[in-house]
Amino acid sequence: MQYLYKLLAIENSELAQLLRYSLYGLEASLKQAQAEYPHDPGAKVCDEVLQEIHHLLQVKEAAIPVVGCVNALNSTESKLDYLRAAFESDSELSLYLGDAPLYSQTDSDLWNEIHRKLLRVPEDLAEFWRQRALDLAQEVGALAQFTGGIDNSQLYHLPFIRDEIIYPGLSGTVISPGLCLSQKALEQTKIIPEYASEELTLLASFLVLLVKFIEIEPELHHALKSVFSFDVIPLHSQPEQKIQYLEALGDRFHRTKKAEETTDPLLMLRAWIDMDEAIHSLIFVPPAERYSWWGKLQQESRRALKKVVAIATNAGYEVRIRQLTGIYADICALTKDDLQLDCGGIPGEVLTCLRVYARINNEEIPGRVIFRSSR
Known part of the structure; x- marks a missing residue:
């Protein structure tokens, strides 16, 4: 590895340029192969190889102009x-x-x-x-x-x-x-359980989608309280937090799957609220606009959650959930352990709802939001 770093750092070197182009091509090929063969026995080692390639490509690029067929490989x-x-x-x-x-x-x-x-x-x-x-x-x-x-x-x-x-x-x-x-x-x-409901199928697809998206998007953060409750954490620069977030996401999915197998409406509802929180706690800074592609994608989880609420209601339970939006002062009585940012949105307003507020029979379960500071 040390000699790869040395070669890539040499300015005005055509050999360094050739190595860089080769690494970009190898990186793209491995990522595509991972998408096609997610259960390959070499998948975990491949992740480590991609991480090494990523670090290599951070080395300052050589400045020499290249001619000929290099255009096909994205000239510097x-x-x-x-x-x-x-x-x-x-x-x-x-x-x-x-x-x-x-x-x-x-x-x-x-x-x-x-x-x-x-x-x-x-x-x-x-x-x-x-x-x-x-x-x-x-x-x-x-x-x-x-x-x-x-x-x-x-x-x-x-x-x-x-x-x-x-x-x-x-x-x-x-x-x-x-x-x-x-x-x-x-x-x-092959993650979708046999005979899974439409809602559980959606959660399974969210699980693998978010895992893959984290691999290609270095600007993602997490705000999942069970992993770290005091701040919004960048995943790319804190790999241990990324691992813990992914473990929590997987654990919540499996708990939701087990709850569905019990057919207990309240167990299903509580597990769904937790899983929905994990999905919405994967964020950008500033958080994505609600009606953006990313915002609409996450809302698919909320719409499915409403179906789970309907199942519990039809079973005779009194259930109310509320997605918290608008002016923070108007909804802060329904939340706990909120986070604030000084960017994005309008000062004093909710930027994103991480966890819905819920009332199940006589029990209140606080929501959680990120809001824009009013200063």
Whole structure:
């Protein structure tokens, strides 16, 4: 490893550039293979290999311009600089994403970083920027890969209950994979229990989807109280917290599965509330806008939770749940151990509801939110 680091750090070295391109290609191939073979006996070791590759690619890139066929491998001479500058200067985007600059150093990574950020902003703004990004990419000879359907090799597959192209990849002068949801990838995980209900199937798909999304998104945080109750924690820079969050997510899913097997409506409801909290506690900073792609995805868990509430109500239990939104002062009596941020949203308002408030018969179960400080 030490000699790989040394070579990558050498400026004006064509050999260093060749090694870097090879590492990017190897990283992309391994991630794609993981999506296709999630139960391969080498999966855990592969995670460690990918982590080593990631650290290697953090070494400062060599500055030499490269000619010839390098364009097909994303030359270090960026073709999407104008896209980067336009994106970073948009004041409306900064309201939802904060002021942190884009970190990507290659066109391929930049295309993915921008489109993943767009998953956190309101859908109309995201759609405007998807089209603008496509127009700017086409101006420099890059082509969006919409053709080929969900099995397109230019797409990184995330397992879920439906097929959906989240954003396209690029070919031509810039080669970059896109992102999609894939039923086939979910089936290959074999995680869905036999005869599982529609609601439990959704939770199983959330479990594997979030595990995969954490692998490709370095800006995710968690705010799960049972893991760490005092702050919002970045997963990328604190791997031990990432492990604990994933363990808690898996444990809550298995408890929900066992509760469904008992057919006890109250056990099912309590387990579902805990699992829903774990799903909504995977956040960005600032938290994603409620009507963004990410916000709508998480809301699918809340809609399923309402079905579980209906099952308990039909069984004769008095149940009320409430998703907490709006002005924080109006709902703080229904919460406990809330967190505050000084970015995103409107000062004094709830940024995201981590855990719903619940009243089951005569028992009150506090909710939990993240709110914007009023200062």
